[in-house]
Amino acid sequence: MQELIQHIEGAWASEMPFVAYHLPEAGEVNCFFPKDSQLRYLQHYDEAGFIFSPFKIESQTIVFPEASSEVLKFKLIDFGKESKSKFSIKENPEEKENYLKLLWEAIDQIHAERFKKIVVSRKISTAYNLQHPSELFLKLTQFYPEAFTYVWYHPKVGLWAGASPEVLAKTYRTQFKTMALAGTKPADEDRDWTEKELDEQQMVTDEITDALKNHTENLQISERQTDKAGDLLHLRTDIRATLASSKLGDVLKAMHPTPAVCGLPKEKAYQFLKVNEAYDRDFYTGFFGELNMPQHNQRSSRTQNQENQAYKSVVRVSNLYVNLRCLSYADGTINIYVGGGITKDSVPEDEWLETVNKSRTMLKVL
Numbered sequence: 001m002q003e004l005i006q007h008i009e010g011a012w013a014s015e016m017p018f019v020a021y022h023l024p025e026a027g028e029v030n031c032f033f034p035k036d037s038q039l040r041y042l043q044h045y046d047e048a049g050f051i052f053s054p055f056k057i058e059s060q061t062i063v064f065p066e067a068s069s070e071v072l073k074f075k076l077i078d079f080g081k082e083s084k085s086k087f088s089i090k091e092n093p094e095e096k097e098n099y100l101k102l103l104w105e106a107i108d109q110i111h112a113e114r115f116k117k118i119v120v121s122r123k124i125s126t127a128y129n130l131q132h133p134s135e136l137f138l139k140l141t142q143f144y145p146e147a148f149t150y151v152w153y154h155p156k157v158g159l160w161a162g163a164s165p166e167v168l169a170k171t172y173r174t175q176f177k178t179m180a181l182a183g184t185k186p187a188d189e190d191r192d193w194t195e196k197e198l199d200e201q202q203m204v205t206d207e208i209t210d211a212l213k214n215h216t217e218n219l220q221i222s223e224r225q226t227d228k229a230g231d232l233l234h235l236r237t238d239i240r241a242t243l244a245s246s247k248l249g250d251v252l253k254a255m256h257p258t259p260a261v262c263g264l265p266k267e268k269a270y271q272f273l274k275v276n277e278a279y280d281r282d283f284y285t286g287f288f289g290e291l292n293m294p295q296h297n298q299r300s301s302r303t304q305n306q307e308n309q310a311y312k313s314v315v316r317v318s319n320l321y322v323n324l325r326c327l328s329y330a331d332g333t334i335n336i337y338v339g340g341g342i343t344k345d346s347v348p349e350d351e352w353l354e355t356v357n358k359s360r361t362m363l364k365v366l
């Protein structure tokens with residue numbers, strides 16, 4: 001653990017890129033330390049490494065290639081330091097008013113039948129002196145073991161950190177997994193899911209299923225379930241398929257941005273967000289994670305006339321998550337990114353409150 005901290009702090013102090021991450025419920029932390037600070041962009045989804053992709057489809061995906069990085073694993077130890085942060089941000093009335101205006105605009109457009117759903121968002125900025133990214137990362141792993149937690153840094157981009165509950169794409173050989181995640185309520189709120197929330201999530205399931213139809217076979221859709229993400233609950237449907245002749249890159253192109261982060265119809269919603277959201281989402285609601293990284297499997301096989309024999313196989317797997325419940329940091333400022341799905345039944349004040357609740361996921365670790 002001490003070694004992990006030293007590696008992260010060493011890279012941070014010498015302004016060298018790095019990523020440290022923890023996959024849900026995994027026993028170890030993985031890290032990439034690129035050997036130089038050149039900014040590299042992904043050319044093809046056959047490459048192997050850790051990718052960091054922005055929301056905008058026309059922007060490029062950054063890669064820390066496996067081949068030119070030191071790739072390390074560290075055992076994760078529970079260090080029992082669950083100290084809650086006292087850090088808070090005062091509500092800014094002007095920010096609230098502007099966000100309510102955006103919400104009303106989105107709802108009006110839905111009533112005018114331009115959209116069925118749109119996911120609007122905002123950025124909460126505050127002065128903050130981030131000294132130790134390893135501390136931030138370890139708190140994330142402690143508070144949110146069920147999420148994909150990470151801290152990512154490149155000197156030419158800045159630092160990002162988060163705890164994502166949403167799988168965009170997992171692959172194992174030809175097996176493909178994703179999920180439709182939408183609808184939000186506080187975990188301590190004892191109430192049923194509303195029609196609005198059920199509808200909103202169903203739209204995501206339908207759209208993802210539709211996008212996958214042309215690229216996969218054997219589509220399987222699970223029952224809907226409630227999923228915990230920090231102090232929040234979401235509705236979730238798991239979707240599995242077999243990748244046919246299509247490659248992961250084609251599937252991602254068809255899926256991203258899903259209606260869990262953009263809207264329906266996708267292109268119109270995307271244009272609306274570009275014009276009406278008063279800030280650049282940057283990497284928020286983009287995606288990130290392992291691309292074609294080796295997974296070492298050890299199995300024992302008993303063949304005829306042979307002793308039990310252990311053999312190893314290596315399978316290249318991808319684990320990509322949507323960049324939600326995240327923050328960025330540069331030059332003494334922290335930005336926390338939050339949004340929510342708007343449908344015809346949305347109530348602006350409730351949607352505002354939902355973003356306040358979502359911001360607590362990151363505030364807790366500051």
Ligand SMILES: C=C(O[C@H]1C=CC=C(C(=O)O)[C@@H]1O)C(=O)O
Pocket residue numbers: 119121166181182183184234259260261324325337338339340341342358
């Ligand atoms: C856009 C966000 O969440 C998405 C994922 C789950 C639930 C959502 C919702 O209930 O609106 C959003 O679609 C965010 O956390 O910033």
